[in-house]
Amino acid sequence: MNNNNTKKNRILVIDDEEHITSFLKETLELSGYLCDTAECGKEGLRKLRKDNGYDLLITDIRLPDISGLEILEITGKKYPFLPVIVITGFATIESTKTALRLGAMDYIPKPFTTGTVLAAVNNAIHASFSPIRGRxxxxxxxxxxxxxxxxxxxxxxxxxxxxxxxxxxxxxxxxxxxxxxxxxxxxxxxxxxxxxxxxxxxxxxxxxxxxxxxxxxxxxxxxxxxxxxxxxxxxxxxxxxxxxxxxxxxxxxxxxxxxxxxxxxxxxxxxxxxxxxxxxxxxxxxxxxxxxxxxxxxxxxxxxxxxxxPLRHRTDDILPLTEHFLSRLTGSEKQDSCVLSSSSVSILLSYHWPGNVRELENIMERAWVLCENNVILPKDLPGKMLPSHGNLPDIHPSSDGIQLDSLLENIEKHYIINTLKQSKGNRTLAARLLGLKRTTLLARINSLGIAKDTGRK
Ligand SMILES: Nc1ncnc2c1ncn2[C@@H]1O[C@H](COP(=O)(O)OP(=O)(O)OP(=O)(O)O)[C@@H](O)[C@H]1O
Ligand SMILES: [Mg+2]
CATH class of the missing domain: 3.40.50.300 (P-loop containing nucleotide triphosphate hydrolases)
Structure with a gap:
């Protein structure tokens, strides 16, 4: 399944020129986006207030009521996750720079073509960073x-x-x-x-x-x-x-x-x-x-x-990245946190990640949508990642090799953290569940650098 199909991205366009809003709406919808329009700043802000599910805002800098720069400032405070692209004219070069300084992701100079619009929009939507403005x-x-x-x-x-x-x-x-x-x-x-x-x-x-x-x-x-x-x-x-x-x-x-x-x-x-x-x-x-x-x-x-x-050369980064993407997803939409089952962890750690961090990000988004009870199981991961038989995934060292020590250490760490969460930080219980002596568990917690209060908060 292609995770890009999980949802259509929604874009709000604010411009007072009807031919521009209709051109953008048509261009964007033909490319698979959902597009809403507003003909002045106030109407645009009203739409944002009523519905905060937009993935991108495109606004003209020059509007009849409030300026695009003011819109940028307001949305920067109220909707810091919303990326914004400004539409600019030749005469507004200084405003373009101000807009970029205020955190606009990009600008599209008028008059524009389908190609330039789509390049800017695709870039902003699949941005390589979380567009938290002001940071x-x-x-x-x-x-x-x-x-x-x-x-x-x-x-x-x-x-x-x-x-x-x-x-x-x-x-x-x-x-x-x-x-x-x-x-x-x-x-x-x-x-x-x-x-x-x-x-x-x-x-x-x-x-x-x-x-x-x-x-x-x-x-x-x-x-x-x-x-x-x-x-x-x-x-x-x-x-x-x-x-x-x-x-x-x-x-x-x-x-x-x-x-x-x-x-x-x-x-x-x-x-x-x-x-x-x-x-x-x-x-x-x-x-x-x-x-x-x-x-x-x-x-x-x-x-x-x-x-x-490449990510396969730095397996130590896989779990921190996974947690980062999951907390971004859960933090912004679902309240409950989402965890990985231990077998999902081993699959993530032994996969060769040809698409690197972007692939991990996409796979987490897909898994988060598919998972039930906030636990990501192997069935929520794409079939290509799953082991063909047995309980542990097959590992096929590529010419780059694998780093077995760090792979095993990561798996161990994940099992311990999950068990501590399950036992609400009770180490005696966690040790029993893991089949370890309490002292052995404490030593592992230490050597693996697991936070002392894991599971208690
Ligand atoms: N260390 C990291 N921490 C957090 N997010 C990351 C990290 N590395 C990459 N990403 C995320 O992975 C995705 C891909 O990153 P980016 O676009 O910078 O890669 P790229 O190498 O420029 O890709 P391409 O070669 O396709 O242009 C982005 O969404 C980015 O946020
Ligand atoms: Mg790139």
Whole structure:
């Protein structure tokens, strides 16, 4: 079953121009979203008050009654989990920056196309971080030594202005790391702008990054600023940089070398002061050897490389991440907490996670929807994860191997925590249930770093 089908995401659009709301409603609904509209700020806020089940708000900055910026401030306080995208015009460049500073996830410049709208919406809905606004530091959950080392590196390089290349398999958390670098940098009060080069049609990417002048191409009915302009002073995160065409690679090289670019259709030279962070899940060195990626660009981008390891190399992170995702799900909607049965834990720990943290996040969402009595059983996990026979899952070490010690330690820890919860913190009872001597249990609690009050609260 595809967990993306569990529910349709709901979007509220606030704009006073009828042709814009109807265009957005049609575009979004054709792409599988549910869309509501409001023609002024007050109506939009009323709809939000009546129904807080929206997954995204899209609002124009200029509205007849209250401004989009005020809406951002109000929703930031009242609905801090609601991501917001603002619609901006050419003349509202300063407001665009203010909106991004106030926590808008993204902006869509007018006039827009189906492609740019969907790229922004998909990005915001499947955002790589919880959009709690006003929080400078997004939560990166980890317990493994590998991630500890990575976070040390992130903290060190954040303060510099070096160009950074974030590498790693799909879903490992590359964008989250890029945001952490920005949030810890001296540019943190300036915009962080994320562009997924892979999701934007080739013909549009240049205008998306550098802007265009009116009449530059069919459909260019007004002059538009590009992302390099809006991100001036801040950080631009360019995802899937490995997919860029040779022509775009040359243009990107120019910005990196001289800080200069020209909007599409213009010979004007504009300058920008942007820290560039790029990411890729393809091997750029291999692409370079096949002449698909420019060598000079590669060395400009890869001043410092941050490699995010795959989840199967850091099994210590699996359970903390699982708990984080479950508490986010239960905290925001269901009151009761949700736990994993011990056999589900062993399955999670021995699975090879080809889709990494994003896959874990999706699997938890699906399991949370399917589970009964707030306990996630193996039947609530996708069939592909389940062992084919026996009580324990089969483990097929890949070429990367497995880390048996940490795997077993995690399973043991989980059994003990669950039993302590069941016995409400009574260790004598927990020891009996686990078939251990009380002293042995206490020693394990100590050595595994289990909190002393587990089960008592
Ligand atoms: N350490 C972590 N703590 C909390 N959440 C995480 C962590 N790592 C990843 N995630 C979550 O996993 C999902 C994928 O993260 P992200 O989008 O940053 O990955 P990515 O490497 O950029 O993926 P892709 O290669 O597909 O672009 C996001 O929803 C993110 O919130
Ligand atoms: Mg990404």
């Amino acid at each position: 400078r530091f997004r939560k990166i959950v980890y317990r493994s030594h590998l991630m500890e080392q990575l976070m040390e590196l992130v903290n060190k390089i954040a303060k510099t202005d070096s160009t950074i290349l974030v590498t790693g398999e799909s879903g490992t958390g590359k964008e989250l790391i890029a945001r952490a670098i920005h949030n810890n940098s001296l540019r943190s009060t300036q915009p962080f702008i994320s562009v997924n080069s892979g999701a934007i049609p080739e013909g549009l990417l240049e205008s998306e990054l550098f802007g265009h002048v009116k009449g530059a191409f069919t459909g260019a009915t007004a002059t538009t600023h590009g992302r390099f302009h809006v991100a001036d002073g801040g950080t631009l995160f360019l995802d899937e940089v490995g997919n860029m065409s040779p022509a775009m690679q040359v243009k990107l090289l120019r910005v990196l070398q001289d800080g200069e670019f020209s909007p599409v259709g213009s010979s004007d030279v504009q300058t920008t002061d942007v820290r560039l962070i790029t990411a890729t899940n393809i091997n750029l060195e291999e692409a370079m050897s096949k002449n698909e990626f420019r060598e000079d660009l590669y060395y400009r981008l890869n001043v410092i490389e941050v490699h995010v390891p």
